[in-house]
Amino acid sequence: MDTPQNTALTRALTELPGPLPARGVIHIAIRHTDRFTVVGNDLAQHPGLSTTAVGFAVRIQSLPQGTEVGIKALAARFPEGEKLIAAALRELEAHGYLQRARTRLPNGRIVTRTVFCNHPTALLRHRVAAAPHQPLPTAGPITTPTQASEPTVKPEASAEPEPEPQPTPDPVATPDPPAPRATPAQASAPPFVRLLPPPTAPKPPRPPLPRPRELTPELERISTALLSGLRRHAPQFTLSEEHVRELVPGVAAWLERDAHPDTIRHTLTTNAPEPVNYPYQFVKHRLTVLLPPPLPGAHDLTPPPARRNPVTPFQTCDGCERAFRAPTPGHCRDCRTEDEQQATAA
Structure with a gap:
């Protein structure tokens, strides 16, 4: 049976403005109006994260606040195993996207609270600009004195449901838990560096x-004949007179360096993309980038004496x-x- 074709996708491809690239991915971007999540390129193209870690970061970011995102909860929701999920969460934790801390509730329960930040490098830069005299922690609680001016960090808690509190006359306020120390992986995690x-x-x-x-008449004649005759060997290399x-x-510079016309023709037309949308630019690029060096003379090939x-x-x-x-x-x-x-x- 023939492979079914997506006619809607083909129709959308023909409606794209401008020339399409000869190879590589072609994006058909449709604006979302509901049920979408904004993912930054710093996460999608992070050089230090594996594809699995990036995928789980996107999935966690798309979940509503309060959803359990522990290893067992993610394994029950998605097809990946617990070992793969645990490794992905450790990567996200090492690069600052994820933080898991044990917190004591007012009723005495100890729960694990998960905090996910979609752009940790921006958060760190903001803290450095707000308090340059303070040392910059690699991991710590999100609540800071400058929380009003910092980007909102949504805690996606995986805590157990809290039972109904019993009426007490004077509840005693419990102090905040100490900030967890940075692990060696977090302390040695390199900052995000843009590669492109x-x-x-x-x-x-x-x-x-x-x-x-020197552009002699003989060189000009041979060069003109070679460029005009390229379309005989490859019709896509049809050049205008200009x-x-x-x-x-x-x-002429190639011919001056003793390059044979057949060699020049082969270099210009071999392994060309299909189709060649701009033959003039393509030929100019190859003439410039692939220019061979001059042939060495007899004096250059003679070894020094x-x-x-003296003995x-x-x-x-x-x-x-x-x-x-x-x-x-x-x-x-x-x-x-x-x-x-x-x-x-004598």
Whole structure:
């Protein structure tokens, strides 16, 4: 049987404005009006979180406040196992998205309270700007003196239901529990670093089209014929006369570096995307980026002469026939010393 086609998706694809990319994902974005959750790219594209941890972070963020998000509760709701869920929660806790703390209620019960923050890096930056003289904790309770100016952190509690309180004359206020200390994984968790530049960042200028030292009539003729004949080998590389004139210096620079016309044609048309929407830009890019270096000359391929240190030859002493090194024949050092002593004594 044939694979069923989604005609609605195909129709929406044809209605997208502008040219579509030749490869990669194509987004069809439909604005939600109800039942949606806003997920930031700092979480969706976090380089330190696994896909499983990101998926559970999105699921926890989409649950209403007060929903139990413990390991057993998530395992009963979703198909993943408890070990996989526990590992994902540990990742979220290490990177500051999740905090689990044991809290004592006024009636004496001890429960585990789960707090989820959808953008912990923004929360940390806000705290540093509000109190730069205080040390920045990696994990701690959300209630702070500057809570009015901080983003709202929704505690999604997994606490047990509290029984009805008995009437007491004067309830004694219990102090807040001490802040839990940061675990080694939380203390050593690296801050979020953006790997991609923001969309508003200025793009580096493109390198110019290469040009020959001298555009001779012969180089211009061969380059024009090569560019005009590209459509014989690949119809998608049909260039206009104006584009051919602009690209002639780039082909001439290749020819000046002893590149064969067949090599240039093969480089420009091989492994091209389907289809080539902008052949002029594509050919210009390849002429610029794939420009080969000049061929080395005979002088460049000649190895440098080996540097040899002068070696003093061996000589035979005329007096004692001992071998010694000297540039010319004669007596060795001992015989010369003995002759000098005899001459001095005489």
